[in-house]
Amino acid sequence: xxxxxxxxxxxxxxxxxxxxxxxxxxxxxxxxxxxxxxxxxxxxxxxxxxxxxxxxxxxxxxxxxxxxxxxxxxxxxxxxxxxxxxxxxxxxxxxxxxxxxxxxxxxxxxxxxxxxxxxxxxxxxxxxxxxxxxxxxxxxxxxxxxxxxxxxxxxxxxxxxxxxxxxxxxxxxxxxxxxxxxxxxxxxxxxxxxxxxxxxxxxxxxxxxxxxxxxxxxxxxxxxxxxxxxxxxxxxxxxxxxxxxxxxxxxxxxxxxxxxxxxxxxxxxxxxxxxxxxxxxxxxxxxxxxxxxxxxxxxxxxxxxxxxxxxxxxxxxxxxxxxxxxxxxxxxxxxxxxxxxxxxxxxxxxxxxxxxxxxxxxxxxxxxxxxxxxxxxxxxxxxxxxxxxxxxxxxxxxxxxxxxxxxxx
Numbered sequence: 001x002x003x004x005x006x007x008x009x010x011x012x013x014x015x016x017x018x019x020x021x022x023x024x025x026x027x028x029x030x031x032x033x034x035x036x037x038x039x040x041x042x043x044x045x046x047x048x049x050x051x052x053x054x055x056x057x058x059x060x061x062x063x064x065x066x067x068x069x070x071x072x073x074x075x076x077x078x079x080x081x082x083x084x085x086x087x088x089x090x091x092x093x094x095x096x097x098x099x100x101x102x103x104x105x106x107x108x109x110x111x112x113x114x115x116x117x118x119x120x121x122x123x124x125x126x127x128x129x130x131x132x133x134x135x136x137x138x139x140x141x142x143x144x145x146x147x148x149x150x151x152x153x154x155x156x157x158x159x160x161x162x163x164x165x166x167x168x169x170x171x172x173x174x175x176x177x178x179x180x181x182x183x184x185x186x187x188x189x190x191x192x193x194x195x196x197x198x199x200x201x202x203x204x205x206x207x208x209x210x211x212x213x214x215x216x217x218x219x220x221x222x223x224x225x226x227x228x229x230x231x232x233x234x235x236x237x238x239x240x241x242x243x244x245x246x247x248x249x250x251x252x253x254x255x256x257x258x259x260x261x262x263x264x265x266x267x268x269x270x271x272x273x274x275x276x277x278x279x280x281x282x283x284x285x286x287x288x289x290x291x292x293x294x295x296x297x298x299x300x301x302x303x304x305x306x307x308x309x310x311x312x313x314x315x316x317x318x319x320x321x322x323x324x325x326x327x328x329x330x331x332x333x334x335x336x337x338x339x340x341x342x343x344x345x346x347x348x349x350x351x352x353x354x355x356x357x358x359x360x361x362x363x364x365x366x367x368x369x370x371x372x373x374x375x376x377x378x379x380x381x382x383x384x385x386x387x388x389x390x391x392x393x394x395x396x397x398x399x400x401x402x403x404x405x406x407x408x409x
Contacts, residue, residue: 004173004208006139007116009056009096011175012208017242017261020250021055025083026063034252039083043090051093053255059098059119060084071150074103081106085113102149104128111136121152124168133171141210143177153183156191158198170207175248177210178202182217192218199244200287204296211241212250231256239264245287288312291380309381316404321372325397329376332389340378340386
């Protein structure tokens with residue numbers, strides 16, 4: 001995973017999760033607590049409620065992302081930039097300043113006048129944006145978007161989102177944003193939820209990830225909450241996002257989001273990583289839980305995608321096993337040699353054991369009358385071989401094996 005230096009702020013796996021607080025200087029923005037058009041009031045808000053509460057980055061929006069409003073031109077955004085720059089100059093706290101824009105002219109001017117990074121909500125739809133960011137040696141968050149300056153983030157299918165992030169390339173300091181929220185009427189809450197479920201896939205680019213999920217509708221509707229009531233669901237999702245590999249969380253609720261992000265980071269997997277010294281070999285354990293995630297990394301390295309099925313291990317507890325089913329599973333996994341294993345509960349030759357009684361809530365309450373229990377472990381590719389080898393022993397075993405795949409779950 002490439003780490004990004006954003007004006008001295010480290011972003012990536014080697015650093016704690018970073019909090020991006022939001023300031024809008026657009027009167028039409030929908031979330032009133034973050035909207036200021038007076039530089040003095042805006043600076044006070046930034047110092048007290050963003051930087052003061054733990055924001056590492058201040059992201060300044062010049063216009064609303066509301067799909068029902070007219071898109072501002074580059075000249076109209078530039079006319080609002082004075083307020084943003086004056087706010088930056090009036091702020092006493094220390095933070096990295098990001099300008100949210102889709103236009104390279106606005107990014108160029110903002111970076112020249114004191115901003116540190118760019119939040120491109122159209123994902124390099126302006127092909128000059130990467131050049132401007134490189135010339136200023138600036139970090140840039142690239143949000144997945146169609147190649148259209150008027151339609152940011154309006155992509156439904158996760159595979160299309162992944163491909164959109166490749167458009168017009170990446171700079172050395174690119175941070176990726178898969179784009180959550182109602183950017184178009186076509187993008188549904190189900191689309192956003194699927195993107196969130198598959199968030200680890202975007203680590204396949206080997207770049208830091210930014211997520212903007214604060215009080216978003218795809219979370220609010222799960223609990224039936226209004227925007228004002230939606231902080232708890234946002235915090236729950238924040239912890240999950242960080243645990244799944246997100247590095248920057250964009251939010252209006254800085255203090256609470258910071259805490260939730262730290263909890264997510266604390267319980268994320270500790271992955272092996274070491275950089276190569278002279279003569280040494282570098283190693284990095286990838287966060288791979290599905291075959292699709294493995295395929296993303298293989299694609300990045302131009303490696304054989306056929307090995308993706310050997311990159312993930314699944315574990316299943318089976319109950320109600322007949323003697324014939326046990327024998328078939330043992331024979332099938334023994335024939336493979338590697339890739340899959342079966343351990344019968346209660347067997348002295350294995351470490352897998354069942355609970356002594358059904359009241360203990362262990363394996364015994366799921367075995368069925370007179371049935372045995374065990375663990376079946378393996379890669380999706382190996383489990384596919386087990387399924388073929390152990391088939392036709394019984395209809396019940398066939399039915400279970402048909403559900404065991406793990407390719408995309």
